Amino acid sequence: MEEADFMRRAIALSCDGVAEGGGPFGAVVVKDGVVVGEGRNAVVPGRDPTAHAEVVAIRAACARLGTHDLSGAVIYTSCEPCPMCLGAVWWARIAEIVYGNDRADAAAIGFDDAAIYQEVCLPIPARTLPLRRLMAAEAFEGFRRWQARPDKVPY
Amino acid sequence: MEEADFMRRAIALSCDGVAEGGGPFGAVVVKDGVVVGEGRNAVVPGRDPTAHAEVVAIRAACARLGTHDLSGAVIYTSCEPCPMCLGAVWWARIAEIVYGNDRADAAAIGFDDAAIYQEVCLPIPARTLPLRRLMAAEAFEGFRRWQARPDKVPY
Numbered sequence: 001m002e003e004a005d006f007m008r009r010a011i012a013l014s015c016d017g018v019a020e021g022g023g024p025f026g027a028v029v030v031k032d033g034v035v036v037g038e039g040r041n042a043v044v045p046g047r048d049p050t051a052h053a054e055v056v057a058i059r060a061a062c063a064r065l066g067t068h069d070l071s072g073a074v075i076y077t078s079c080e081p082c083p084m085c086l087g088a089v090w091w092a093r094i095a096e097i098v099y100g101n102d103r104a105d106a107a108a109i110g111f112d113d114a115a116i117y118q119e120v121c122l123p124i125p126a127r128t129l130p131l132r133r134l135m136a137a138e139a140f141e142g143f144r145r146w147q148a149r150p151d152k153v154p155y
Numbered sequence: 156m157e158e159a160d161f162m163r164r165a166i167a168l169s170c171d172g173v174a175e176g177g178g179p180f181g182a183v184v185v186k187d188g189v190v191v192g193e194g195r196n197a198v199v200p201g202r203d204p205t206a207h208a209e210v211v212a213i214r215a216a217c218a219r220l221g222t223h224d225l226s227g228a229v230i231y232t233s234c235e236p237c238p239m240c241l242g243a244v245w246w247a248r249i250a251e252i253v254y255g256n257d258r259a260d261a262a263a264i265g266f267d268d269a270a271i272y273q274e275v276c277l278p279i280p281a282r283t284l285p286l287r288r289l290m291a292a293e294a295f296e297g298f299r300r301w302q303a304r305p306d307k308v309p310y
Binding site: 048052 | 158159162163165166169170172173174176178179180181198199201202203204205206207210213214217218221222223224225231233234235237238239240241242243244245246247248249250251252253254255256257260261264265267271272274275276284285286287288289290291293294295296297298300301302304307308309310
């Protein structure tokens with residue numbers, strides 16, 4: 001399979017997403033030239049706001065490969081990842097993102113991707129979605145335990 | 156239960172995360188004064204890079220309530236959400252985020268939150284994680300089908 005085939009598969013998955021009552025988004029994770037995970041948007045049919053195509057594809061790839069680390073993989077997605085999905089790609093250590101539609105295309109058909117990109121870059125006091133800090137001293141206990149654990153696995 | 160109790164529970168979950176080999180992060184989703192979803196970081200033990208406390212808590216709340224829409228809920232999290240989790244909170248329509256540690260605290264113990272915040276705000280050509288556009292005209296097919304579907308459910 002070539003690169004165009006991977007993108008064609010992601011696009012086909014985006015059409016499946018619509019057919020199933022989800023959003024028009026599809027993605028495949030490719031490692032060593034092989035598709036190791038596929039995903040289509042299932043927010044509404046799956047009743048899961050995190051079930052974006054990229055997140056679903058990454059979770060499928062990790063389940064298949066038995067690791068949280070997809071270093072060296074490439075994700076082909078029918079649309080530029082939203083900040084949630086960009087974060088998921090980052091944490092999965094995926095090496096490259098190849099996308100079709102972009103955030104402006106997504107905004108034009110009613111999705112919030114561009115708005116979330118604006119939001120995430122604002123300082124907290126300027127945000128639309130309010131954030132408030134509480135009990136910071138107590139909350140540090142988990143971090144203390146993490147630091148003290150000799151066999152911790154960073155990710 | 157009061158607000159401090161919700162945060163105490165999120166902090167306890169962050170300690171559970173460490174005990175189980177995950178990262179030091181915990182979260183609870185509260186709706187109408189009741190905890191409807193809990194999560195602790197399970198990236199390493201669950202072999203899932205998306206298994207951050209907030210994502211796990213949101214998925215649990217949605218599974219319990221049978222909806223992708225958590226409008227009116229509040230999330231209490233032991234640490235400021237990373238961009239992935241902030242995106243998940245946004246898409247879930249959660250009304251407010253209450254957090255303990257912040258992204259600088261997380262960076263100080265080796266987590267990438269601050270780096271991802273920098274990355275997500277950069278224009279694509281300036282990114283560390285490369286993005287490349289491919290087959291945009293073909294990729295629009297899913298969007299066309301979405302727009303044409305009379306019974307689509309926006310989210």
